[in-house]
Amino acid sequence: MAPTYNIAMVSDFFYPQPGGVESHIYQLSTKLMDRGHKVIIITHAYEGRTGVRYLTNGLKVYHVPFLVIFRSATFPTVFSFFPIFRNIVLRERIDIVHGHASLSNFCHEAILHARTMGLRTVFTDHSLFGFADAASILTNKLLKFTLSDVDHVICQRKHRPPRLPRPPNGLRNPQRSCSRKLQTRLPLRKPQLPTPARPLGPHDIITIVVISRLFYNKGTDLLTAAIPRILENHPNTRFIIAGSGPKSIDLEQMIEQNVLQDRVEMLGPIRHEEVRDVMVRGHIYLHPSLTEAFGTVIVEAASCGLYVVCTQVGGIPEVLPSHMTVFAKPEEDDLVTATGKAIAALRANKVRTELFHEQVKTMYSWENVAVRTERVYNGICGAISEGEFYGYYEGDNNSNSWSATRGRSGVQSFALIDRLKRYYGCGIWAGKLFCLCVIVDYLLFLFLELWFPRERIDVCPDWPRKKRKDSGRE
Structure with a gap:
């Protein structure tokens, strides 16, 4: 029987704010719950939305009170999110932290803290940034920091960076497998379309x-x-x-x-x-x-x-x-x-x-994208082999290179020295700064473990899980 996971979706962008990222997180979460997984959402507080809320299907949302600075993005603090994030993760017994959106501060900080806590991480990229202005250059450097120590990246880009793992297979045209990972919310009923029975005349609006x-x-x-x-x-x-x-x-x-x-x-x-x-x-x-x-x-x-x-x-x-x-x-x-x-x-x-x-x-089908995202979770947790996950054959040079950096199972190492090696290669000055952030984050984690032991944190009862569905296409 295929494993099920406790998953935390983390992003600054979620309902009640409307948008594509918000819809993607909600739709993916509900379909994963239909497949037997436990999913929670961690986002910041909105006006009229604070504390813990429950949405349709028993989807739990944590609205964390943080300062919002621009377009619903929270103020970056790097470390102050860690205590409450650790509390939520331990209360909900989370196995996988899935961050969304390049401009989400919660996403980047959650992935850093999750890796420090020994949790598997996934990042979904919803944006594209060039190098035409300072903001884009800064965002790309921030992405380099986050992606240096993440288990898998789900990419919507036509041309993905060569360092990133191959996205899941399942589409007939492999060139479209990146962008078609995001599915849409189709109308519940067939819409009353403006179907022209005749050619529109020159005076028709x-x-x-x-x-x-x-x-x-x-x-x-x-x-x-x-x-x-x-x-x-x-x-x-x-x-x-x-x-x-x-x-x-x-x-x-x-x-x-x-x-x-x-x-x-x-x-x-x-x-x-x-x-x-x-x-x-x-x-x-x-x-x-x-x-x-x-x-x-x-x-x-x-x-x-x-x-x-x-x-x-x-x-x-x-x-x-x-x-x-x-x-x-x-x-x-x-x-x-x-x-x-x-x-x-x-x-x-x-x-x-x-x-x-x-x-x-x-x-497009949200069931399909949930199946393929679940396959990512199986790959980073070692539930399927490295060759099956990345599509490599035994003895392939690509397989050997991945094994050298991720271990024979293809699973990213949590060892602090290995994490520091990955961050150190991010630049002459940036690499050292990144390593310093990781070390401080690790020391903060040890402090929290010592002064706020896990035994004192109450475990939340789970919402009744649905029976697993295996009818989705891969």
Whole structure:
């Protein structure tokens, strides 16, 4: 019988804040619980959400009171999270700590503390960062620190770093195995799609929908510049924009300056359950993001029968088939041209958007991603062999290199000296700083073990587990 685990999902980003990372954590957690695992969520406190909460399916959420500094990310302290994290982990008898999101302080600190406590760790990357600005360079260095001592990384990128382990197999096209690891939340029922029985005439209104956080990295500046030109080139079009953020002021000013109040509808922030109702009002979904690892919302748009226009960045080109999308460079001129192509294709009835829902439904399944994530857990805990986990054959050079760094079982070593060796190679100065952090973290762990012994921490009773399901595809 396959083993079950006690898993802690850790991230700054979780409900009640809406978003792709938040949805991914929730959906993955519930499906893992359906497969017999115990899952808890550790995140920071939100307004009206503090302490311990229970969600559907008995999913327990710990809302830790920490200072939030920007976009729901907590203030980095490195060590102050350790005492309460240790208390939660011991109370819940956690085996695996699974961190999410590159910009989540809780995620990085939890992985560091979990390794110090001798727990298995997994990191899921939900973002892409270049080297064009100081913030991105700093984030990449932070990722280098975390990934130096993690058991496995689930990567959404088309081109993963060569040092990272191979993502789980299971898709027919191995080139798409990274990005398709994140599945989407499909509508509960087949949506009432705007299915054109005839070609859209020149006077029929085409509605373009945008649902996004209005931040720079989501391409809001690009959207602000492109909307007047799109509406000028195509008189019988209108926009519906849902979302909030600091860039919403720029959009409102653009609407006023160009007198577009009757052609651009700003809905502001909307609830998750309202997304489908907004999408089915449109014909085209416009996604102008400047950086994106996956883009869950574009899968939702296609599922609702919208023709997708999106920027060709990150993992987006791997998400949907080419007949559902029109790609554009993250530039104003190209975005305007791509949107024009999509409008022309719809008016000529060249795209069968009414078929998109059934096609997308067969591509994505949360049960499938739960099975593949479970396979990662089995690999890092030694429940399956190294060769089966990484896809190496006996005597393969790659197998020997991995065994040299991870041990013959393929499981990452917890020994302090081995951890320091991994961190020391992160840079001339950064490596020494990282090693110092690990040593201080280890001393703090010894202090907590001495002054707050485990015997004094009450163990929480488990929520009744579901019977294990083994029907998922691998």
